[in-house]
Amino acid sequence: MSDEGSVDDRWASQVEIVAACRAHNFWTWSAQSAVDPLPVARAEGVYFWDFEGRRYLDFNSGVMCVNIGYGEERVIDAIARQAGELAFAGPHTATRARAELGDLLSGVTPAGLDTFLYTLGGSEANENAIKLARAYTGRHKILAQYRSYHGATHGAIAATGDLRRWMWEPAVMPGVVHFVGPGGDPWSRDRTPADAGTALDHLESVMRFEGPETIAAVLIETIPGTNGVLIAPPGYLEGVRELCTRHGIQLICDEVMTGFGRTGAWFAVDHAGITPDLMTMAKGLTSGYAPLGAVAIAGHILEYFQERVFQGGLTYNGHPLGLAAAIANIQVLQADRLIERAQRVGARLERALREVAAEHAIIGDVRCIGMMAALDLVRDLDRRPPLADYAVRSEAIHSLRDDCLKHGLYLRSHNSTLLIMPPLMIDERDLQIGLEILGGCLGRLASEL
Numbered sequence: 001m002s003d004e005g006s007v008d009d010r011w012a013s014q015v016e017i018v019a020a021c022r023a024h025n026f027w028t029w030s031a032q033s034a035v036d037p038l039p040v041a042r043a044e045g046v047y048f049w050d051f052e053g054r055r056y057l058d059f060n061s062g063v064m065c066v067n068i069g070y071g072e073e074r075v076i077d078a079i080a081r082q083a084g085e086l087a088f089a090g091p092h093t094a095t096r097a098r099a100e101l102g103d104l105l106s107g108v109t110p111a112g113l114d115t116f117l118y119t120l121g122g123s124e125a126n127e128n129a130i131k132l133a134r135a136y137t138g139r140h141k142i143l144a145q146y147r148s149y150h151g152a153t154h155g156a157i158a159a160t161g162d163l164r165r166w167m168w169e170p171a172v173m174p175g176v177v178h179f180v181g182p183g184g185d186p187w188s189r190d191r192t193p194a195d196a197g198t199a200l201d202h203l204e205s206v207m208r209f210e211g212p213e214t215i216a217a218v219l220i221e222t223i224p225g226t227n228g229v230l231i232a233p234p235g236y237l238e239g240v241r242e243l244c245t246r247h248g249i250q251l252i253c254d255e256v257m258t259g260f261g262r263t264g265a266w267f268a269v270d271h272a273g274i275t276p277d278l279m280t281m282a283k284g285l286t287s288g289y290a291p292l293g294a295v296a297i298a299g300h301i302l303e304y305f306q307e308r309v310f311q312g313g314l315t316y317n318g319h320p321l322g323l324a325a326a327i328a329n330i331q332v333l334q335a336d337r338l339i340e341r342a343q344r345v346g347a348r349l350e351r352a353l354r355e356v357a358a359e360h361a362i363i364g365d366v367r368c369i370g371m372m373a374a375l376d377l378v379r380d381l382d383r384r385p386p387l388a389d390y391a392v393r394s395e396a397i398h399s400l401r402d403d404c405l406k407h408g409l410y411l412r413s414h415n416s417t418l419l420i421m422p423p424l425m426i427d428e429r430d431l432q433i434g435l436e437i438l439g440g441c442l443g444r445l446a447s448e449l
């Protein structure tokens with residue numbers, strides 16, 4: 001800071017803040033020259049504001065993580081208290097926060113998953129789950145689905161089943177084999193999603209041809225999120241569980257996006273009643289108030305490491321501020337009954353989205369579970385194929401997003417699919433406001449196309 005002016009004086013305007021951010025940042029997921037960062041000054045509930053006082057309704061919960069909404073005093077106070085008491089303690093320490101979170105978390109995870117390795121986020125949780133499965137089985141292959149995202153680090157991006165992996169090949173972690181999940185391929189001639197039996201037959205074929213005794217794990221997003229809320233048909237997840245059990249393959253369920261109420265259950269595996277061997281989480285674990293991820297580990301894998309050293313760990317694993325945020329966040333989810341609320345308001349969201357879809361032929365499919373929804377935008381009146389080819393940027397969907405933003409609604413998209421994932425505590429009035437903005441923008445887009 002110079003003597004002449006305070007930090008506030010130097011960055012008094014939105015224009016200056018954006019310019020200064022652009023001057024010194026290398027932006028993720030972006031071509032640097034094309035970056036136009038969204039100015040965010042503060043946030044409360046389901047809204048955030050820019051520095052000029054413009055208000056935006058957040059239909060993306062930040063990065064699909066702010067499940068309890070912004071500005072929640074109970075979590076802010078818990079983080080502040082933790083910072084005052086003990087801001088840092090290393091991964092080898094027994095802290096009050098570690099004691100309390102394990103107790104709380106094991107009360108909401110599926111029975112049998114009650115030991116946790118804390119990480120800094122979702123990608124690192126998946127890295128560790130892969131390592132644990134490989135060490136436990138002594139096998140190396142990881143089967144993962146196309147149309148999935150597991151994170152941007154070396155192993156997690158290798159497991160990712162979409163175009164975000166392509167840039168880093170062939171140097172990504174070896175040993176991953178991808179298979180087509182029940183979401184199918186909407187760009188293919190046969191665009192209908194597979195039923196459970198067909199999808200399971202395909203997975204079993206891949207296992208057979210790869211050799212089950214070489215496969216350490218099947219890693220799936222329980223409900224693939226960014227790739228379009230691809231809800232598996234009844235029986236599919238149970239079938240994957242059975243195939244894995246039969247062949248001694250570890251099932252890793254990535255619940256980074258689906259965990260902590262997003263789908264109207266604590267975890268998406270709860271809908272199918274299955275228990276994976278390893279379950280990864282992040283995002284809604286703290287609702288984004290501090291960085292934290294976790295791997296929930298089943299008893300047999302824990303047993304394997306009783307007498308063997310787990311060679312892994314980072315300086316900030318189990319950081320007290322993240323743990324404190326998670327404790328308070330889970331308490332808010334419980335006290336405010338936000339899981340039940342996500343079911344109730346989610347049913348209303350689904351009805352409303354189906355009404356929107358009925359009005360606009362540009363919408364193909366609607367998929368919704370709890371507060372996790374996707375709208376496919378399509379080219380033809382027979383509601384297919386997707387608006388843009390795979391890996392082709394859809395200008396139309398970006399102009400729709402820009403139009404939404406101009407009208408005060410923030411949401412995200414992937415390929416030709418709009419993603420709608422508001423905070424779980426959104427009330428019906430705000431939901432209606434967002435849906436009306438979205439309906440208006442879809443109408444304008446349809447008339448332009």
Ligand SMILES: Cc1ncc(COP(=O)(O)O)c(C=O)c1O
Pocket residue numbers: 120121122123124126149150151152221225226254255256257282283293
């Ligand atoms: C399903 C899933 N897995 C993993 C990740 C990676 O998590 P993180 O960005 O916290 O590393 C994400 C992030 O969007 C995700 O959606």
